[in-house]
Amino acid sequence: MTGRRSFPEESAVGVGGFVREDTPTAEVDRREAVMASLTGTVRELIDATIRTTVDDDEVHRIRDGLAALVARLRTAQLPGPAGIRYNAELRSWNWGNAVMGAANAIAPPLRVQHDSSVCHADVVLGAAYEGPPGLVHGGVSAMLLDHIMGEAASAMRRTAFTGTLTMRYRRGTPLGPLHLEASIVREEGRKIFVAGSISDAGGATVEADGVFIQPVGTPAGGGR
Numbered sequence: 075m076t077g078r079r080s081f082p083e084e085s086a087v088g089v090g091g092f093v094r095e096d097t098p099t100a101e102v103d104r105r106e107a108v109m110a111s112l113t114g115t116v117r118e119l120i121d122a123t124i125r126t127t128v129d130d131d132e133v134h135r136i137r138d139g140l141a142a143l144v145a146r147l148r149t150a151q152l153p154g155p156a157g158i159r160y161n162a163e164l165r166s167w168n169w170g171n172a173v174m175g176a177a178n179a180i181a182p183p184l185r186v187q188h189d190s191s192v193c194h195a196d197v198v199l200g201a202a203y204e205g206p207p208g209l210v211h212g213g214v215s216a217m218l219l220d221h222i223m224g225e226a227a228s229a230m231r232r233t234a235f236t237g238t239l240t241m242r243y244r245r246g247t248p249l250g251p252l253h254l255e256a257s258i259v260r261e262e263g264r265k266i267f268v269a270g271s272i273s274d275a276g277g278a279t280v281e282a283d284g285v286f287i288q289p290v291g292t293p294a295g296g297g298r
């Protein structure tokens with residue numbers, strides 16, 4: 075999640091991983107752009123590694139060069155995962171997030187748009203997300219749907235954890251350009267029922283239903 079939303083500390087509820095920082099928003103934006111540029115290159119590295127056919131000696135030379143770069147990055151590290159950080163203006167950043175983290179080359183990344191009642195995202199999945207030949211790994215589909223459905227449930231105003239996620243894989247999801255959507259179906263107390271889908275040019279390939287739960291003590295959130 076990136077942007078302004080409610081945080082547990084606002085209701086004096088401590089939840090691990092949420093870290094308050096005094097970094098001004100302009101500095102967060104600047105650093106995020108710098109990290110995103112590195113991440114984009116690492117993402118290229120992942121794809122290039124999967125698809126390379128260079129000879130063994132060249133693989134070994136590249137490995138040694140990369141090991142030196144890893145050592146340089148290791149000279150200044152967070153003590154653990156990046157967590158979710160936010161500043162006094164409630165600008166939040168979770169650069170390690172597996173689906174949309176700006177510093178996470180494993181993240182496709184997914185850029186979720188919030189319209190009035192629907193969350194949607196367009197993404198292009200390459201070789202790093204393959205399961206069956208030429209098709210998206212089923213766990214990757216579930217991960218992406220979990221995220222966009224969680225964003226729909228949270229609606230940028232409350233915390234919602236996945237309780238139950240049910241997937242229906244209607245046909246293989248081809249690698250390449252895909253469209254994701256998610257919207258709230260109904261709410262019952264702390265339970266938010268969400269529907270989601272992944273589509274290619276031929277229509278839905280995966281459909282999902284989810285029950286997302288607002289943890290006790292977190293802000294219920296007002297209207298959007």
Ligand SMILES: CCCCCCCCCC(=O)SCCNC(=O)CCNC(=O)[C@H](O)C(C)(C)COP(=O)(O)OP(=O)(O)OC[C@H]1O[C@@H](n2cnc3c(N)ncnc32)[C@H](O)[C@@H]1OP(=O)(O)O
Binds near residue numbers: 221222230234289
């Ligand atoms: C802008 C923000 C973007 C954020 C997007 C992020 C999306 C990513 C979402 C995730 O991946 S979250 C990580 C994966 N999920 C978890 O790690 C959740 C782990 N489980 C928990 O933390 C708790 O089990 C949970 C908060 C889900 C529920 O614990 P509670 O103690 O609050 O539940 P409780 O037992 O009080 O039950 C409350 C209601 O929810 C129902 N319930 C509880 N667990 C459920 C469950 N797992 N599935 C379905 N319903 C469940 C329960 O039946 C009950 O219904 P009723 O009120 O009708 O009686």
